[in-house]
Amino acid sequence: MSVLEHNKSRLDALISSSPIASVVSDPRQRDNPIIACNAAFIALTGYAEHEIIGRNCKFLAGPATEPWLSETISSAVQRHTPVLVEILNYKRDGTPFRNAVLVAPIFDEAGDLEFFLGSQVELEAGAPMSHENRRIAAVSAVKALSRRQREVLAEMALGHLNRQIAFRLGVSEQTVKMHRALLMERLGAATSADAIRIAVEAGL
Known part of the structure; x- marks a missing residue:
């Protein structure tokens, strides 16, 4: 390719x-x-x-x-x-x-x-209130994540890739991939872009 x-x-x-x-x-x-x-x-x-x-x-x-x-x-x-x-x-x-x-x-x-x-x-x-409602929903969704998932999401919102997130959090890249997949499923995010938007709306 x-x-x-x-x-x-x-x-x-x-x-x-x-x-x-x-x-x-x-x-x-x-x-x-x-x-x-x-x-x-x-x-x-x-x-x-x-x-x-x-x-x-x-x-x-x-x-x-x-x-x-x-x-x-x-x-x-x-x-x-x-x-x-x-x-x-x-x-x-x-x-x-x-x-x-x-x-x-x-x-x-x-x-x-x-x-x-x-x-x-x-x-x-x-x-x-539509924007405020989105913010409230985003905060609620992010709060439902585990601590590690929130950490991975916050790093995603900063534009970091899996390898960089792994280094910054002191975990393996495989661990980051696992948490990334789980948090996107829990957020109902179809893409990383959607997850990033939810993170920023929630104030991460």
Whole structure:
């Protein structure tokens, strides 16, 4: 398998089966362009895949998008830390929508920044508690995990891979894989991206 094929396989595994609108961007390229998106992101935004790939995530911004929230995201990207904000974005047809946006770094096995994961949940109009309800549900789900599973999840949310998590927690990589599989099952997370979002929503 070529490096290109390997990376595509990794990206597909990260977001393709997620029911949450998700993208992956490449910070090693100029302007951190999107290099992968899933069907849920296409359905949410109304853009076709070829209109998404190669663009910075900021293309969803519009006239009433809050600049201070855009800056919050940009600042977290520069610091390589996960961030979750509610921001006003725009669909392809110009429809504005309130959006809970997560951006989280993903590091390679050498510990260097490799990708950014972005995921978006549309917040229902007139339901200001929808984000809070998601946070409460995430906290409850994370509390139901074992201590070690929470530790592994917290490391996942920081963008670390199994080998790095094993080193940081002082356990074997096989142990990390076991706990990772269990916590994803308990969280009902279809992908690592979904688990990372739950972790950030819960405040890990």
